[in-house]
Amino acid sequence: MTAIWTEPWFPWAVGLAIGLPVLLVVLTEILGHLVRRGSPAAKPLRLLRNLVVPVFALFVLMTLASDQQFDLTWVRVVGTVLGFLLILLVLSAFNVALFSNATEGSWQKRLPSIFIDLARLVLILVGLAILFSWVWGADVGGLFAALGVTSIVIGLALQNAVGSVISGLLLLFEQPFKLGDFLDTPAGRGRVVEVNWRAVHIDTGNGIQIVPNSSLAGASFTNLSQPAGAYVATATVKFSTDDAPHEVSAMLVQVARALPMLDPVDKPAVAYRGNGAFDVSLPVTSPAREEEAVSLFLGWLWYAARRHDLALDGDATDPVNTPESVRAALTSVGPLFGLGGGDLDEIAGLCRVEQWGAGETVQELGRVPDSLRIVLEGALQLTVPFENGRLQFSELGSGESVGLTALTRQPTTYFATATRPTLVLRVPRDAVDAAVRQNPALARRVGEQLDNRRVLALAAIARARDSSGVIAIGDEAVGLS
Incomplete structure (x- = not known):
């Protein structure tokens, strides 16, 4: 009678019986430590502990410990599941390594999540194709060819819709604006409230303007919120040529500085254009406050001009001061x-x-x-x-x-x-x-x-x-x- 420890499956059985619990305990302790720290590495480690290690142990038992052949159907099924889990584990680990600890302003932070999702989907499909070809001996070349032809046919049939989607993806990748920015486009002017694959939604103050991505990508537009800092509103006013320009400029700056919506860093400025005309630059905290700032400035200027006996719009009459x-x-x-x-x-x-x-x-x-x-x-x-x-x-x-x-x-x-x-x-x-x-x-x-x-x-x-x-x-x- 052959001794049990001389059987070919005995070392694997002992190794799994002792090593698997020890490995799971170690992984559990490491996982608990990462969870307490709030580390993003806890996600791939949880996948490794809960799924990859147990399925790998089952695969080893079925292929080696039980002295079975790899071409058995159930062994192939377990191998396929294990391969798919390994693909997910590798992608999760790469995601943590590349994107979880990325600093602000890096290319990882600027890369739209839709591109990450698409790349992950492509890698999963390619990995599954290789896995099925290796485990099941499937011919995936024909499948890829059929998918390619189908994609061409669908692309030609839906080229307008696909064009908007591609334009949207390019806008997301380039990121010439972000949510909350103020855009001045041929279709409208306002604040960006939503960006999706097909269109950009702009709040104009009188409703939501829907601008297709293809139109926006093919036209010139101005991002009023970039570069960061104050947005400069401009008011043009005219006085009598008899008024001294330096007196008018001093009064305009005095009125402008009192506006409550001015940016606390930048200062208003006045430029004399000749013939009694002045351009007043008002650095406001947001483009949304431009109209309010100009309106309030012009209203206060009416009172200030009469207090200083200056002829705003050529009229220096102050009927209350007689x-x-x-x-x-x-x-x-x-x-x-x-x-x-x-x-x-x-x-x-x-x-x-x-x-x-x-x-x-x-x-x-x-x-x-x-x-x-x-x-x-x-x-x-x-x-x-x-x-x-x-x-x-x-x-x-x-x-x-x-x-x-x-x-x-x-x-x-x-x-x-x-x-x-x-x-x-x-x-x-x-x-x-x-x-x-x-x-x-x-x-x-x-x-x-x-x-x-x-x-x-x-x-x-x-x-x-x-x-x-x-x-x-x-x-x-x-x-x-």
Whole structure:
């Protein structure tokens, strides 16, 4: 009787009985470590542990340990399954090695996923063809020839549709734009919201414009979002040739800088074109805000031009600033400051009535005012800097004033912004000084108002800190020191 350990299947059986559990335990431990780290290598390792190793063990048993021949049907079936799993394992490992840890900007990151999927499909088909030819002895040459002829026939029949698909694939590979970019195309202008094999979907603001890839690939278009940075909107305005160009340019820059949608890095610029024409460049945060920025700029410019007595579009007329309107405004606010008729006559020639548009900043932070401004109509919102924005602490109505530190020659500690079209009486600093000389009690009243607004601002800041959990030491954090 032959000893069992001399049988040809015995070494394989012992090897599988001992080696397979040990190998599975080791792979399990490694897999657990990779999963905890969130490593992409866990996916191919899980495929190796759960499928490839067990099927390989079965294949070894059927072909070697049991002393069977490879041409048996079940052995071929197991061999085919094992070959397919090995193909998947190799592709998964290559995917992890090439694409999982790719850095931003590398060719792996820029390569569209559709190309990766197509390459994976082709490799699987080729691998299966080789596998069937080797295991089953199949003639796959005829199959490839038939597929080639069929592909040609389908391509000719669907050349228009296939052309769009190919154009879409080329656009995806070249990547001249990405989702969220703003395009200016012959078909429309707007933001890219979807890119597929057949077409690009552009949100124009009035609906979704569907642009076929073939049309886009064969035409010239502009990516307004590239290169990265601010998008420059342009407004062209015209003044009278009697206005000094440097005065107009300074006013245009001042108005443009106050726009809330400007890019925080780039600055607006003005170019004089001659004959009273100016081009104003407005670097905005997004092409989507171009129309809003130009509209707001032109609206604020209308008010600013009249305050500076400049002739926008050749018209320098300011109907609200007349000697009669100034005298009427002084008469209405004179009693608030203890000024009589003689005092009003003395300062009337120095004052003027101004119009401010909604959203305009009437008083900047940190500047010594050159005038006192008294609200006649409308309202002014008072705000102080807080965290990354502004915090409102009061609102001024008719008869109240800003620019009180014009008397004390101190920088302002808050912003004053018109909440709607607002009419104010501007009293220059010299006129304020003259009024104080006539009525010394006016200086005390101004000081009381300054102290009251400081208290209101600090109280609003304290409430905001309590609600947001912000901790700050002293008043320096908000410029109230």
